[in-house]
Amino acid sequence: MVEVFKEGNDQAYFEWMKKNPNGFVLNMGRGEGNSFFMIHRSGCSHISPYFQYDDKAYTGKYLIKIVSNNVAEIEKHCAENYKKFPGTFRVCKSCRPEYMPQEITYPDELEEDETFIEGAKKTVTVNAYERDPKARAKCIAHYGCRCMCCGFDFEEKYGEIGKGFIHVHHLVEIHTIGQSYKVDPKKDLIPLCPNCHAMIHKKSPPYTLEELKDKINLVH
Ligand SMILES: [Zn+2]
Ligand SMILES: [Zn+2]
């Protein structure tokens, strides 16, 4: 859970740090000055009570503290609420929080445990289709390993280690799929490089292949 301390209640903020010694604290400038986004570990001396500072110095006047035990939640909160958020935090060199910028996850490229049981009937999410080795193999046997959007080919670029590497994207929207749906690897799956795969999922439901092709400067 993300909590935001910005009303000048420094004591409540200090209490939070005491209760959450492994938490993360984002220290941020106010208003138009939301220019720095520095992430700290709870209790770091840079963001802890210091006798010379007056009241409200931490969460009023110039600064806002955004806290959570999950740094990814703070990142999401900033992305949603602050236009100036550059996408990653600066990391305090004093407390050195172990912070890794969020990686892009593809909604349908998550782990295979996305297969779940609903009552008696088995529900399979889209990613299971994209991950299904048989469906993947059939898709690749049909289309090859070249990205169908930009034409990138991993073997061409990286040689031996790139051989056979490609993402497979599922074109059918999961919520339109009936129970009896069976994936058609030629009609429903296409090979995409990871860049194009990330871009096609920039909106939900995803762009169509044609829409994405139109966005890149390619003669096709
Ligand atoms: Zn720090
Ligand atoms: Zn591509």
Ligand SMILES: [Zn+2]
């Ligand atoms: Zn996909």
